[in-house]
Amino acid sequence: MKKRSETQQRILDAAINLFAIQGYHGTSTAQIAKAAKVAEGTIFKYYKTKKELLRSVLGYIIKELVPTIMQLPFEEILRDCSLDDPKAAIKQVLLQKVELISKNIYCVKIVINEIQYHEDLKEEYLGQLVPGFIKLMEEVYRTGVSKGVFRDINPHTAVRCFVGSFALTVLDKNLLNPQLEISREIDAILDIYINGVIEKRGSNG
Amino acid sequence: MKKRSETQQRILDAAINLFAIQGYHGTSTAQIAKAAKVAEGTIFKYYKTKKELLRSVLGYIIKELVPTIMQLPFEEILRDCSLDDPKAAIKQVLLQKVELISKNIYCVKIVINEIQYHEDLKEEYLGQLVPGFIKLMEEVYRTGVSKGVFRDINPHTAVRCFVGSFALTVLDKNLLNPQLEISREIDAILDIYINGVIEKRGSNG
Amino acid sequence: MKKRSETQQRILDAAINLFAIQGYHGTSTAQIAKAAKVAEGTIFKYYKTKKELLRSVLGYIIKELVPTIMQLPFEEILRDCSLDDPKAAIKQVLLQKVELISKNIYCVKIVINEIQYHEDLKEEYLGQLVPGFIKLMEEVYRTGVSKGVFRDINPHTAVRCFVGSFALTVLDKNLLNPQLEISREIDAILDIYINGVIEKRGSNG
Amino acid sequence: MKKRSETQQRILDAAINLFAIQGYHGTSTAQIAKAAKVAEGTIFKYYKTKKELLRSVLGYIIKELVPTIMQLPFEEILRDCSLDDPKAAIKQVLLQKVELISKNIYCVKIVINEIQYHEDLKEEYLGQLVPGFIKLMEEVYRTGVSKGVFRDINPHTAVRCFVGSFALTVLDKNLLNPQLEISREIDAILDIYINGVIEKRGSNG
DNA sequence: TATGAATGAGGATTCATTCAT
């Protein structure tokens, strides 16, 4: 675990900011150097090529951020799923994730926008992570099913369904409607996800 | 209504393919020329600058494609919402949309990936379309509510929730799991959206 | 003497206007075509290359204009030089020349500006004309000397001296001070040229 | 007062030479790079565009050269104008100017040839200089008049008359007849300017 | 004869990368 020098970190931060706003191809190394307050040559002392700088940015994000976002306290949820109302626990987790994503929205943008143009990086950095995350979520759902809490729906579909709702909510807040009150929104999408939108005469809460 | 010459259409098609795969900045005009089987100079006879070519690509997509995707037969849905089970009608609409999106997945990629780096194009091309689409969907939901079919949830949230599930499903099929049977998936996400995932003793649709 | 078609003449006129204002290198054949209201290809039916068009422009100017400017009625001046005061005759000639130059100031600009960058054209078109003109003028001066009217100064110097004063006067009027009253100016420069600027006690006015 | 690096100076010199010989539009940045023995990209490190290089060339010429040419020791002439024969002093000044112009004939060509195609540069660089120079010369003449040395002729005309003769003499030597002995020519044109060409019985200077 | 779509060589400009200091 080689330490990043302060200079190196400045370069990385500058690259993240600029890649997020202008895209990788739309950002010149000169701009990065200026933003990082180093000479152009200095960048290439640490990163042999611009592409390797992107690689490092993605590696940095994916090694330090994605695990934090994805793996947090799922064990605890699994435990809490035994409760009649698992919503409170799940909400807590989601709120943490929203905060993490919002704080690192630039990193999220980079991963989403750049990884698709770089097959090599896609394999290198997302090869296991995404499938792993999906597996984990499916496992959570399966547990809920086996405990009689969730209906017996294809876990892949069920998970994707919720992740879609959640992801679009986060994007909505971060890109279009910053005034959204995320806590209330999470309550709502959990409610919809769990109970559905149909009006029923009688049961439910 | 000026007709596009065959040459111009070839250039447009080549640009769409390459922009989708490599991104705007990652694609050179030389590549486009080669793919379109024209001389590089020919591109600039029709499009003064590369940026204007992007503008035209987006204009082409958004004027010819997005309305088709977004406006289809919502009136019919509104009518059919009076039925106890509106699922069949909605499913039909969604299937059409999936097909349209799948056929034009390149165009969708371009809109999503490029428009964020070009503030001018964002305003020019998406200014009314997206808000208009959202308004329309919310209206559909509101109608469902007023007819006593849907629960009284904030329409913006309710719509976003479903659109998120649907969008991620389409991405899943188009980018990760092409073997997904979309008809079955739509049944499933509609079921979840309408009835929720919770296991209930007694009723269920 | 092949006749120029009306189309050809329009091209020539457009080229003269544009070359004068923007220079040869600063003018594109597309601009010329547009100004002449012909298709781009049409230009090349008449002139194999753009350079040949310049050649034709210069040829047109020099064959039709320069002789008119330079050769007019020098014989008459030679005759009139026998008069005690040759100023009236000379002034008449100069006024005609000023008018010719003013009317064709664009042509004059082209000759001055372009011929220096094209050694071949310089030889082709100015090879004999300018020396011939100088010879002629010197002859006029020499005649004046032999008749005892002019002082015995090197004719080359004497001629150049007057041509310089005259030329700068024409430029002054055409480029900087259009309000100059040319008739009065010619009187003045002839007076200076003939009598000098020095204040003398006694003779002359 | 930022110093020009040696590289920058080489670029400037190369540009001056080539612009003078081939004109601005007739010179490619590749040619300039080759002549300056730098890479083409280097030019654009110092000058953002080719046009800005021209601007710098003109600025360099006009700030460093034109004042030297125009302002030299007019005060002394004004003083010496009190002499009966101011010719010696004036001649000295003119000789200096001829030398300056001859040494920098390329710069003079550029100013004359390029400034007419660039309205912005015209205003920027010649706005005050030329009118200022003219004013100054007229003042000199006026002084001569008030001292009873020169005849009372419109100073603008009188000055332009001499400048025309002088300028054409310099052009003659530099462009057509390099063998001209400039000292003798200046004597001659001063003589003509002061005394006129007419043959008089009696006096003469 | 006249057109104007198409060409492609050449021009201006950018930018990742190198290297002497």
Place this chain on the structure above:
DNA sequence: CATGAATGAATCCTCATTCAT
């Protein structure tokens, strides 16, 4: 270690010229 001047390949774009109609 850090710099920033210098590089030159690659890019966007222009324009004289050709040719099928």
